[in-house]
Amino acid sequence: xxxxxxxxxxxxxxxxxxxxxxxxxxxxxxxxxxxxxxxxxxxxxxxxxxxxxxxxxxxxxxxxxxxxxxxxxxxxxxxxxxxxxxxxxxxxxxxxxxxxxxxxxxxxxxxxxxxxxxxxxxxxxxxxxxxxxxxxxxxxxxxxxxxxxxxxxxxxxxxxxxxxxxxxxxxxxxxxxxxxxxxxxxxxxxxxxxxxxxxxxxxxxxxxxxxxxxxxxxxxxxxxxxxxxxxxxxxxxxxxxxxxxxxxxxxxxxxxxxxxxxxxxxxxxxxxxxxxxxxxxxxxxxxxxxxxxxxxxxxxxxxxxxxxxxxxxxxxxxxxxxxxxxxxxxxxxxxxxxxxxxxxxxxxxxxxxxxxxxxxxxxxxxxxxxxxxxxxxxxxxxxxxxxxxxxxxxxxxxxxxxxxxxxxxxxxxxxxxxxxxxxxxxxxxxxxxxx
Numbered sequence: 001x002x003x004x005x006x007x008x009x010x011x012x013x014x015x016x017x018x019x020x021x022x023x024x025x026x027x028x029x030x031x032x033x034x035x036x037x038x039x040x041x042x043x044x045x046x047x048x049x050x051x052x053x054x055x056x057x058x059x060x061x062x063x064x065x066x067x068x069x070x071x072x073x074x075x076x077x078x079x080x081x082x083x084x085x086x087x088x089x090x091x092x093x094x095x096x097x098x099x100x101x102x103x104x105x106x107x108x109x110x111x112x113x114x115x116x117x118x119x120x121x122x123x124x125x126x127x128x129x130x131x132x133x134x135x136x137x138x139x140x141x142x143x144x145x146x147x148x149x150x151x152x153x154x155x156x157x158x159x160x161x162x163x164x165x166x167x168x169x170x171x172x173x174x175x176x177x178x179x180x181x182x183x184x185x186x187x188x189x190x191x192x193x194x195x196x197x198x199x200x201x202x203x204x205x206x207x208x209x210x211x212x213x214x215x216x217x218x219x220x221x222x223x224x225x226x227x228x229x230x231x232x233x234x235x236x237x238x239x240x241x242x243x244x245x246x247x248x249x250x251x252x253x254x255x256x257x258x259x260x261x262x263x264x265x266x267x268x269x270x271x272x273x274x275x276x277x278x279x280x281x282x283x284x285x286x287x288x289x290x291x292x293x294x295x296x297x298x299x300x301x302x303x304x305x306x307x308x309x310x311x312x313x314x315x316x317x318x319x320x321x322x323x324x325x326x327x328x329x330x331x332x333x334x335x336x337x338x339x340x341x342x343x344x345x346x347x348x349x350x351x352x353x354x355x356x357x358x359x360x361x362x363x364x365x366x367x368x369x370x371x372x373x374x375x376x377x378x379x380x381x382x383x384x385x386x387x388x389x390x391x392x393x394x395x396x397x398x399x400x401x402x403x404x405x406x407x408x409x410x411x412x413x414x415x416x417x418x419x420x421x422x423x424x425x426x427x428x429x430x431x432x433x434x435x
Contacts, residue, residue, distance in 0.1 A: 004029070006031070010052075019111070055089050081101070150284045170252065396410050
């Protein structure tokens with residue numbers, strides 16, 4: 001068996017040279033193209049084993065070049081080169097049937113591994129062409145913010161699943177973006193021109209009954225079931241019947257907890273769990289993809305800056321450091337709220353630590369409270385804790401617009417516990433006597 005031939009197509013000479021050096025060092029033969037048209041011509045005449053395509057090239061771009069190569073019945077693994085943080089193009093590449101993609105800035109070791117795996121796949125393809133003909137095409141999706149490995153895997157998953165109407169279960173903490181992912185799946189699918197509607201399983205029985213009936217009676221839509229873990233057993237039975245008889249609409253369920261645990265407690269139907277869990281997406285909390293925090297912060301800064309008519313150029317190093325170090329228990333929602341708070345209160349063009357809400361600085365606040373307690377012998381430990389607790393709860397309530405459910409999520413306590421603390425700390429309005 002001869003050395004695999006790698007076609008490298010990029011309009012930047014420096015990029016071609018980099019990939020040429022990598023491939024030569026790894027023992028591959030190489031052929032080069034400086035634009036999309038030349039890449040198509042060389043793919044047809046030289047029949048490479050792996051193709052590396054830059055998405056953005058003159059004459060015809062990488063995606064169009066890939067389509068023409070496929071039209072020529074050249075079935076080889078294609079690795080796309082995408083710009084840093086370009087999830088739209090990454091998903092589009094997966095839709096077109098790409099093997100994988102490489103993001104800028106380049107990781108040399110990652111490039112070596114991907115090329116090796118692609119060449120191995122090509123060798124397997126040569127020996128099993130008939131088996132791989134029936135593999136369905138993957139699909140595209142819409143823009144997402146974040147370039148971490150965990151999110152890249154979700155982009156790939158969206159590209160693979162969005163054309164099917166199979167039910168999907170998305171599990172993730174509150175505020176982690178389950179609804180956003182559901183919308184991306186919808187806009188990436190053949191139902192993208194059809195309605196997308198949300199059923200909040202916290203709704204009252206009359207509203208739930210009416211909205212669930214729409215799934216079966218009004219076909220061709222995407223239905224996102226928010227907080228599906230809160231659906232009562234009678235409505236769970238109704239939903240399983242809808243799923244059994246539904247063919248035209250897509251059902252996506254979002255949950256903040258492991259539904260299988262509820263199955264074991266007989267509070268969630270086992271048949272419904274398996275009906276929803278055909279496709280499962282585990283959405284990572286923000287603390288597990290901290291490499292996305294800077295990009296998300298800048299995104300929210302620009303969006304909220306426009307909303308509030310303020311020109312904000314960025315963050316000071318100290319502010320960004322604090323933002324990255326915080327665990328964000330409220331995930332994307334909490335981060336956006338914090339950035340919004342900072343934009344509203346800042347007087348300058350850069351967000352500083354002083355502009356951030358106190359909850360982000362709570363480690364410093366704990367230290368400050370401890371220092372004050374040590375310097376004031378008249379205050380007891382329990383009273384100091386009580387004062388600090390009241391201050392943190394009040395600041396978080398203000399941050400969330402007095403949304404008790406979201407405040408409880410951010411503080412990692414139950415809603416009832418929050419209500420009890422608010423009552424004890426005299427933070428409840430007189431007419432609000434229910435959790």
